[in-house]
Amino acid sequence: MWVEKNGPAWRIRDLINGKKVTLESGYPTKTAAKARMTALRADKMRGEFIDPRDGKLLLGEWIDIWWPTYEAGLKPTAQISEGRRARRHVQQVLGHLALDEVDNLAIQRWIAYLLAGDPAAGRRKLAPKSVRNCHGVLHTILGAAVVARKMRSNPCSETRLPQAPHHEMRFLSEPEIGRLLGAVPEHWRPLVVLLVSTGLRWGEAIALRPQDIDVLGGKLTVVRAMHELSSTGAIVFTEPKTERSRRTVTFPQRPVGEVLAGPVATRARGELVFRSPRGSEVRTRNFRRGWIKWVSVAGLDGLRIHDLRHTHAALLISAGVPLTAIQRRLGHSSIAVTSDLYGHLLPVVDEGIMAAVTAALSAVELELVEAEVADEVGIAA
Structure with missing residues (x-):
């Protein structure tokens, strides 16, 4: 690597693959060119050298x-x-x-x-x-x-990025869940029951086959997800969203096992459990058209399908289930994801914990404890 005169300015040259090439040019003085050359040589020695010509690649x-x-x-x-x-x-x-x-x-x-x-x-x-x-x-x-x-x-x-609008999660109460299930047609009710009782992602649920569900054992295995390509409308099956998304999820025999028994029993082992009334794969857009009508009838306008997953998480948190267990059940990639999504619900759980602690301590004869402490202090003195 060396510097040389190039018209009124100076440039830095090097020998690469037996050919003389210009690395940089346009320096007004030889001193400036040498200073830059020294920096480039230092980068080479540290293994941090970047050929300036690569920066010209579009x-x-x-x-x-x-x-x-x-x-x-x-x-x-x-x-x-x-x-x-x-x-x-x-x-x-x-x-x-x-x-x-x-x-x-x-x-x-x-x-x-x-x-x-x-x-x-x-x-x-x-x-x-x-x-x-x-x-x-x-x-x-x-x-x-x-x-x-x-x-x-x-x-x-x-980069300073624009702030994305915050979409409030919606959590259904038990009466609201009942109203929703009452408004959903019988054909689709098992799918909706499954979503709210397991927290599965939409694509995970509609990809289930009888071989993935143990109705009597009260568990299912998530091994794939179904998607509809927006460009062609083709149905494709992919691996779960993350490594932790491949999981086993339990469910209660009543009512989940009971409502799943029918669809599972009427399908061959490798077929899809959930299909449209005409027998074809579940098309998300078609289902959404019905969903908008059903939630309106139930008085739950604006409810999203994904809110059933949020509802399931909220039910678990309100029951005092640890976030780590919820993370595994929902298939989140890390506990941080679960905490970021649902951590704000924990104060509700904390209130229950504090109530339990208060109830337990109220049964203790605090006056007697204080007297015993006073006696021990007197003895020590």
């Missing part, structure tokens, strides 16, 4: 190079959703920038652009949650560039 070109390998490891549904974000919202908007031009300012402008939309380019405004998802894809793309030593650091790490 972001769009890097995505074309790296994305196919990354995409191959994604689940089918993620391939569609993340692939769409990578192509439409990252590559089409930022792809013309070189990697060394994708800095924090460029990313903040990109976020503002996605939030505002661009009618002239056929781009509608994106919701804050959608922008955060797009930013997550960009973070992954640039993180891979850092690992490949195309960039020194990931500028996404210090």
